[in-house]
Amino acid sequence: MATNKANRRQKIKRRIRGNVFGTVARPRLSIFRSNTRIYAQIIDDTKGVTIASASSHDINATKINIETAKEVGKKLAEKATANGVTAVVFDRNGYLYHGKVKALADGAREGGLQF
Numbered sequence: 790m791a792t793n794k795a796n797r798r799q800k801i802k803r804r805i806r807g808n809v810f811g812t813v814a815r816p817r818l819s820i821f822r823s824n825t826r827i828y829a830q831i832i833d834d835t836k837g838v839t840i841a842s843a844s845s846h847d848i849n850a851t852k853i854n855i856e857t858a859k860e861v862g863k864k865l866a867e868k869a870t871a872n873g874v875t876a877v878v879f880d881r882n883g884y885l886y887h888g889k890v891k892a893l894a895d896g897a898r899e900g901g902l903q904f
Contacts, residue, residue, distance in 0.1 A: 802883035809880045810834050818865070818877040818897065818904065820890055827858050827889055829865045832876060841868035859896035860890040866900020876903045
């Protein structure tokens with residue numbers, strides 16, 4: 790049983806990562822959210838290589854909100870399509886699919902990624 794929020798997220802993360810695996814054809818889009826930033830990267834798990842990454846630091850955002858997360862998703866999709874990636878598997882990394890995580894996913898979809 791999870792005793793605090795961090796342990797709960799780690800337990801959910803392990804459960805998700807048991808089912809989600811990035812391949813060459815469909816790499817994994819992984820998200821990390823901190824109190825001040827949001828990060829996303831597209832990873833090929835078979836080679837152990839990051840194909841593209843974006844963060845709120847890249848777009849010079851002063852505070853993290855839903856609009857910032859959406860912009861990060863669009864920036865990531867732009868970098869991914871430049872590297873030839875069109876379809877990904879979404880890894881929410883233990884976070885609820887709500888708010889900033891959902892906004893980042895919507896931004897990536899608007900940018901041209903399919904999941």
